[in-house]
Amino acid sequence: xxxxxxxxxxxxxxxxxxxxxxxxxxxxxxxxxxxxxxxxxxxxxxxxxxxxxxxxxxxxxxxxxxxxxxxxxxxxxxxxxxxxxxxxxxxxxxxxxxxxxxxxxxxxxxxxxxxxxxxxxxxxxxxxxxxxxxxxxxxxxxxxxxxxxxxxxxxxx
Amino acid sequence: xxxxxxxxxxxxxxxxxxxxxxxxxxxxxxxxxxxxxxxxxxxxxxxxxxxxxxxxxxxxxxxxxxxxxxxxxxxxxxxxxxxxxxxxxxxxxxxxxxxxxxxxxxxxxxxxxxxxxxxxxxxxxxxxxxxxxxxxxxxxxxxxxxxxxxxxxxxxxxxxxxxxxxxxxxxxxxxxxxxxxxxxxxxxxxxxxxxxxxxxxxxxxxxxxxxxxxxxxxxxxxxxxxxxxxxxxxxxxxxxxxxxxxxxxxxxxxxxxxxxxxxxxxxxxxxxxxxxxxxxxxxxxxxxxxxxxxxxxxxxxxxxxxxxxxxxxxxxxxxxxxxxxxxxxxxxxxxxxxxxxxxxxxxxxxxxxxxxxxxxxxxxxxxxxxxxxxxxxxxxxxxxxxxxxxxxxxxxxxxxxxxxxxxxxxxxxxxxxxxxxxxxx
Numbered sequence: 001x002x003x004x005x006x007x008x009x010x011x012x013x014x015x016x017x018x019x020x021x022x023x024x025x026x027x028x029x030x031x032x033x034x035x036x037x038x039x040x041x042x043x044x045x046x047x048x049x050x051x052x053x054x055x056x057x058x059x060x061x062x063x064x065x066x067x068x069x070x071x072x073x074x075x076x077x078x079x080x081x082x083x084x085x086x087x088x089x090x091x092x093x094x095x096x097x098x099x100x101x102x103x104x105x106x107x108x109x110x111x112x113x114x115x116x117x118x119x120x121x122x123x124x125x126x127x128x129x130x131x132x133x134x135x136x137x138x139x140x141x142x143x144x145x146x147x148x149x150x151x152x153x154x155x156x157x
Numbered sequence: 158x159x160x161x162x163x164x165x166x167x168x169x170x171x172x173x174x175x176x177x178x179x180x181x182x183x184x185x186x187x188x189x190x191x192x193x194x195x196x197x198x199x200x201x202x203x204x205x206x207x208x209x210x211x212x213x214x215x216x217x218x219x220x221x222x223x224x225x226x227x228x229x230x231x232x233x234x235x236x237x238x239x240x241x242x243x244x245x246x247x248x249x250x251x252x253x254x255x256x257x258x259x260x261x262x263x264x265x266x267x268x269x270x271x272x273x274x275x276x277x278x279x280x281x282x283x284x285x286x287x288x289x290x291x292x293x294x295x296x297x298x299x300x301x302x303x304x305x306x307x308x309x310x311x312x313x314x315x316x317x318x319x320x321x322x323x324x325x326x327x328x329x330x331x332x333x334x335x336x337x338x339x340x341x342x343x344x345x346x347x348x349x350x351x352x353x354x355x356x357x358x359x360x361x362x363x364x365x366x367x368x369x370x371x372x373x374x375x376x377x378x379x380x381x382x383x384x385x386x387x388x389x390x391x392x393x394x395x396x397x398x399x400x401x402x403x404x405x406x407x408x409x410x411x412x413x414x415x416x417x418x419x420x421x422x423x424x425x426x427x428x429x430x431x432x433x434x435x436x437x438x439x440x441x442x443x444x445x446x447x448x449x450x451x452x453x454x455x456x457x458x459x460x461x462x463x464x465x466x467x468x469x470x471x472x473x474x475x476x477x478x479x480x481x482x483x484x485x486x487x488x489x490x491x492x493x494x495x496x497x498x499x500x501x502x503x504x505x506x507x508x509x510x511x512x513x514x515x516x517x518x519x520x521x522x523x524x525x526x527x528x529x530x531x532x533x534x535x536x537x538x539x540x541x542x543x544x545x546x547x548x549x550x551x552x553x554x555x556x557x558x559x560x561x562x563x564x565x566x567x568x569x570x571x572x573x574x575x576x577x578x579x580x581x582x
Contacts, residue, residue, distance in 0.1 A: 022233035024198030064301035090301035
């Protein structure tokens, strides 16, 4: 597991540049994730890696291709101080877990962490620290537990 | 004393009691818009839903618009546009807008011109600038493709009712200060996350006196501050625009005007606002155009933000009888076929061509670095678009400066970012 650290206001053009929006396929999109700002990302990212960022992660476009690219790259969770709203909805709706927690100054690249979503707890094994976060509202947790919006609606019928 | 957002969401959720900020509600939506980038994934998800034969498709609510990569930029985008065309055909979507055809153009301009956007409506679109229709008093907001698919199947979607911020801009605007400068001024003030998860409402004499086009620019960029919606209470200018154009009935919705309902109130004096530029790489990195001395390689006039006839008129007025700097490529892209035709009729297109600008048909084009107008490394563009993120218009080391159409025209003439008032001196 590797931590990928990003700054504030990471926009969707950074996550997946517009010129690659000719497919909705997560794996194909993943090959261009962060292509302009961190060209090493698509080559080095591994299944289970985690992104840690500051405020307003995922601002800009409504492209669902952004969380799809991250899922396709194997990102298991994005932890940020706050998220842009469309990115937030898209992620929950397609099953990419997000954690809103103020740990930007605490978690560094190279740290080893564990996340307990139910308990709302991040354990930093490198720094021997624990951080609490507020679990998702019940409705959104239900969406995630169902495996996204489509499965949630199917279940309701 | 609810806000406009609370009132519209309550009505669409079928609640007699007004829902309040923070509640999660399921609402019936009036329209669902998708384009060539977001539409194909939406139809794919719809089919995963087990609805291959299309039963349950709320096709009367669905609007499909080809605008981002059309005419196609390469084989992949051609395949994508073809797939969208095929879906529209298979599901017999009547609200389908094709390159060059009647009513076509950039999706948000089409939604407005074709009478889908109207006061009191709840409209979702798989494009972040769907918030543009707030200028007509609608609650409209950007969503993803999966949500679009769910709404296509059910006609409904969940919303968290947002808290509302009130922006009051009073006084008279100076010459060459436009809607673009109002919204850039506000974003510069509150920051790109200043309205995160919130709805904005706009009031004051400066907003009342603004033409609808400039109000659309303001609502269009609400999302650049993180807002879910940017709403202007609809008035006679809106009703007049909709006469003979709007589809079906509509009912305007107003807030009751109690300041206590707003999470925050921001007041501005219109006289404090000047032609404003957002420097790379964030829309909140603003400065007065007059304080910048930045040489440019490209000037772009167009997009859902500033590609309307009013925008073309003010640029043409500045360019008339003059020549674009030899160091600058100027690109003019009317936001719709109808804007293009109007500009032709008014002689604006000839003014642009004579001035040495390149003019082409409506497309999102260079705004998102999709294809035409892409920048090389180290190049700078002053642009009437809405985003100046890293690599937004091309190479990661290129730069986009956001400005109003008058600043873009003046800058094109001078070869560097220029406040149009300088040309009058």
